[in-house]
Amino acid sequence: MINTGYIILAGSALKATYVLFRDDGLLKLPYCxxxxxxxxxxxxxxxxHLSALGIWLGFSTVFSLAYIVISFVxxxxxxxxxPPRDYEIPGDGVSKIFTIIGASANLVFAFNTGMLPEIQATIRQxxxxxxxKALYFQFTVGVLPLYLVAFTGYWAYGSSTEVYLLNSVNGPVWVKASANITAFLQSVIALHIFASPMYEFxxxxxxxxxxxxxxxxxxxRVVVRGGYLAFNTFVAAFxxxxxxxxxxxxxxxxFPLTFILANHMYLKAKKDKLNSSQKLWHRFNIGFFAIMSLAATISAIRLISVDSKTYHVFADL
Incomplete structure (x- = not known):
């Protein structure tokens, strides 16, 4: 699923770049x-191989920083x-609840980026x-630019903020084009890093x-990797x-891998060394995040269903 999201992101960035120069509707999102x-x-x-990325990891850092700086500025x-913006959550009571739950899943999705430095760090001894070291860095210093862009974007545009932030910003064409291109290229590299463990296996x-x-x-590689990405691309366009x-x-x-599995494994590994309150805490985390995972899954499926009815499949958003 995460790789499908990266392909959608790459397509969105490509279309946003095209629209900056020719807004004629010829190059639609599914084509991008x-x-x-x-x-x-x-x-x-x-x-x-993952180790063959080499200089591309350096480019990845440059692309990320360029996007963050341009988006923030x-x-x-x-x-x-x-003028004053509307920060109200759109929709009625039930819709708002589903939106909030979906937003919580979006938030934890963003922390998937911690896998990138984690995987990259395994290249050398x-x-x-x-x-x-990579994880400590990611979840301390690394989260700052993530929140910087997220909160600044929402503050600037309110509830009308586009899913792809660069569709909301105003500025010189060449600056926006540069940010879109970096987003496209970073999506390609990030997808490869996330998919590399499967490729290596x-x-x-x-x-x-x-x-x-x-x-x-x-x-x-052509058959396996190409076939896998062809399927993901079809789902992304669909x-x-x-x-x-x-x-x-x-x-x-x-939710399951970061919160449920981690607490369960810690509980199993340290069960003889934990007191009753510590065990209760980890069991609470397992139960709470299991409920959150289920609720967020229902919310996400509902959102996909609603959007499918609103926009139709292969939509040009």
């Missing part, structure tokens, strides 16, 4: 998603110049020490070794609702 999926597939085929400028399982240009190895997929991903993956 297809282009984004193709680029992701080509990148996955050309980068055989343009949002801040708009916020200072805009000592793996565990580097991984822990399949390579190991089916004995893919030796030269990356070996005919067998190359054809395997239901191109970025915010909804973020909610669904947060509900069915981040």
């Amino acid at each position: 998603i297809a282009i984004g999926g193709f680029v992701c597939a080509m990148f996955a085929i050309c980068i055989p 343009l949002s801040l400028k708009d916020g200072l110049q805009s 000592p793996v565990v020490k580097n991984m822990m 399949l390579d190991t399982k089916y004995g893919i070794k030796g030269s990356a240009l070996n005919a067998k190895n190359l054809s395997f 239901l191109p609702f970025l915010g909804d997929f973020m909610s669904l991903t947060g509900a069915i993956s981040t």
Whole structure:
């Protein structure tokens, strides 16, 4: 699901770039998603191993910083110049509840970015020490730009903020185009990093070794990685609702893996060393986040259903 979201994000960034120069409606979002999926597939085929990313990790950092700086500056400028905004949650009582629950899943989805430095850190030794350093950095210093963009964007545009923030900002065309391009390229790299553990597992399982240009190895990557991303691209174009997929991903993956599984594993590993209050605390976390995961899943499915009826499949949002 998270990779479907990245492909939607890549397509949204590509369309936003096109609209800046030609707003004629010819290049629709599903076409942009297809282009984004193709680029992701080509990148996955050309980068055989996670360790082969090399300089692309440096580019990834530059792309992220460029997007953060541009989004923050343009949002801040708009916020200072805009009239009073509406911060009310749209919809009626029930709709608001589902929106809030979906937003909580979106929030935890954003923390999936902690996987990027975590996975990257495993490239060199000592793996565990580097991984822990990366996680500590991500969830302290790393969350600051995330919240900076999120809160500034909402402050600047209120409840009318677009799911893809750069569709809301105003500024020089070349600046917005640069931010959109960095978002597109970062989506391609980030998707590959998230998908790499699966790629590596399949390579190991089916004995893919030796030269990356070996005919067998190359054809395997084309079929397996290309097929996987083709399916994700189809789903992304079929239901191109970025915010909804973020909610669904947060509900069915981040809540269980980050909160439920972690507390359960800690409880099992340390059960003889924990007192009753500590055990109760971890059990409470397991129960609470299980309920949140279920509620957020229902909310996300409802949002996808509502948007599907509103916009139709293969919508040009």
